[in-house]
Amino acid sequence: xxxxxxxxxxxxxxxxxxxxxxxxxxxxxxxxxxxxxxxxxxxxxxxxxxxxxxxxxxxxxxxxxxxxxxxxxxxxxxxxxxxxxxxxxxxxxxxxxxxxxxxxxxxxxxxxxxxxxxxxxxxxxxxxxxxxxxxxxxxxxxxxxxxxxxxxxxxxxxxxxxxxxxxxxxxxxxxxxxxxxxxxxxxxxxxxxxxxxxxxxxxxxxxxxxxxxxxxxxxxxxxxxxxxxxxxxxxxxxxxxxxxxxxxxxxxxxxxxxxxxxxxxxxxxxxxxxxxxxxxxxxxxxxxxxxx
Numbered sequence: 001x002x003x004x005x006x007x008x009x010x011x012x013x014x015x016x017x018x019x020x021x022x023x024x025x026x027x028x029x030x031x032x033x034x035x036x037x038x039x040x041x042x043x044x045x046x047x048x049x050x051x052x053x054x055x056x057x058x059x060x061x062x063x064x065x066x067x068x069x070x071x072x073x074x075x076x077x078x079x080x081x082x083x084x085x086x087x088x089x090x091x092x093x094x095x096x097x098x099x100x101x102x103x104x105x106x107x108x109x110x111x112x113x114x115x116x117x118x119x120x121x122x123x124x125x126x127x128x129x130x131x132x133x134x135x136x137x138x139x140x141x142x143x144x145x146x147x148x149x150x151x152x153x154x155x156x157x158x159x160x161x162x163x164x165x166x167x168x169x170x171x172x173x174x175x176x177x178x179x180x181x182x183x184x185x186x187x188x189x190x191x192x193x194x195x196x197x198x199x200x201x202x203x204x205x206x207x208x209x210x211x212x213x214x215x216x217x218x219x220x221x222x223x224x225x226x227x228x229x230x231x232x233x234x235x236x237x238x239x240x241x242x243x244x245x246x247x248x249x250x251x252x253x254x255x256x257x258x259x260x261x262x263x264x265x266x267x268x269x270x271x272x273x274x275x276x277x278x279x280x281x282x283x284x285x286x287x288x289x290x291x292x
Contacts, residue, residue, distance in 0.1 A: 001118070004033040004061050004089075006080055007071035007096075010041035014071070014096050017107045018045040021069070021094075024114045033065050035083075062087045067117070067269060073097015074189070078245045081129075081266060082142045090124050090267040092117065101188045104279050105271065113271055121272055125201055126265040127185045128225055132242075133258040138249055144262050145244040147186030151231060151257070152178030152211065152241045154250060159214060161234040166227050175214040178240075181229060181259055182207040185266075188280065196220045200276055201268075206261070231257040 003025060010018070022045060025032055033053040034042070043049060055061045061068070061083065067090045070077045077093050084091065093103030094110050105113045116122050131144035153160045162174040182191040184199040187207055192198060196209035197220060206227070209220040223229075233240050233253040242251040281287060 001028070002031040002033065002065045003117075004035065004055065004065040004068040005038065005042075005071065006035045006068055006076070006083065007038045007041070008076055008079065010038065010071060010096065014107065015045055017094070017096070017110055018042050018071070020111055021114055022046065024111065024118065028118045030118075033061060038071075058083050058085045058087065061089065065089060067092065069094060070103060071096050072103065073100055074102040075246060077102045078146055081144075081146050081245065084266065085142070086262075086264040088264065088267055090269045092269040099283055101279060101283055102185070102268065104274060109271075116271055117269065123270045123272065125268045125270050127201055127268055128183050128204075129262040129264070129266055130181060130183050130186075130206060130259060131262045132244065133256075133260075138251075139244060139247065142247070143244070145186075145247075146183065146266050147189045147245050148180050148182040148191060148243075149259055150178060150180050150190065150211075150241070150243040150248075151233065152243070153235070154237060154239045154241045156237050158236045160237065160240055163232040163234070164208060165230040165232075166223055168228075168230070171208070171221065172218065174210050174218065176210045176218075177212040179211060179231075180207075180209045182209060183225075188283075191220070197222070198280060225261045227260070229259040231259065233257070 033055050036054045036056050070080050070091055070093045094105045095103035129144045129146055130149055132149055134143035151162055159175050162179050164171045180191045184201050184203045187199040191207055191209040194209055194211050196207055204225050205222045206225050207222055210218050238253055239250050240253060242249055
């Protein structure tokens with residue numbers, strides 16, 4: 001088995017976690033690949049790095065690893081999307097961040113999770129991605145997102161006007177700070193924070209959520225994920241912010257925006273004792289006795 005280790009900033013508080021994971025992998029004779037920028041944070045956890053493999057980009061792991069362990073929060077998993085691309089390499093999220101909807105394995109659960117992986121006792125969840133048509137390559141070939149595509153006003157106090165068409169039929173003209181087009185995975189992210197509903201990861205739908213709409217009767221809308229969405233931006237400003245997850249550029253309002261589902265998925269490793277409803281109950285503290 002070949003497993004890649006990926007992460008960003010990694011505090012010494014989690015040295016014990018990393019050593020535990022490494023010990024289990026080495027005992028199982030796993031070929032370990034380490035994201036090279038991550039090595040400086042975890043190098044002291046290795047007894048010997050001579051037998052490790054290193055990678056910096058997608059091509060180096062595409063045909064060389066079976067799965068990837070992401071150490072961090074949900075943002076770290078989102079940052080792994082440009083590495084995974086369309087390779088189908090499944091990802092296990094070990095949460096050393098904060099909320100952790102995607103990185104749902106806690107440090108205390110990591111030992112059992114790794115043992116489940118090594119014994120092939122896991123499931124793979126296929127998560128939909130959403131993409132933008134990008135003929136000018138403004139996103140450098142990574143024109144898709146796991147959570148959402150956001151279209152927002154840029155550096156001024158004026159609303160933007162966003163016309164949204166679903167399969168060439170006008171849905172609405174939004175006067176707002178912007179709109180979010182979210183996947184089911186992204187329904188627990190930015191969209192949820194501005195009042196959008198939560199969707200289960202296997203829902204065949206996308207979600208359009210306005211951000212601070214001027215018309216209070218405007219509500220989020222769920223659409224089939226086979227739809228083609230076209231967006232036109234108007235308003236006083238010539239520029240707006242266009243975001244794919246955490247990657248944001250400044251775009252001109254003359255830009256034609258066409259959005260659809262990708263023909264590949266992002267695969268998440270799920271432990272047999274985990275399910276989506278349990279995760280949102282715990283993370284959102286549903287059912288807690290507020291009298292305590």
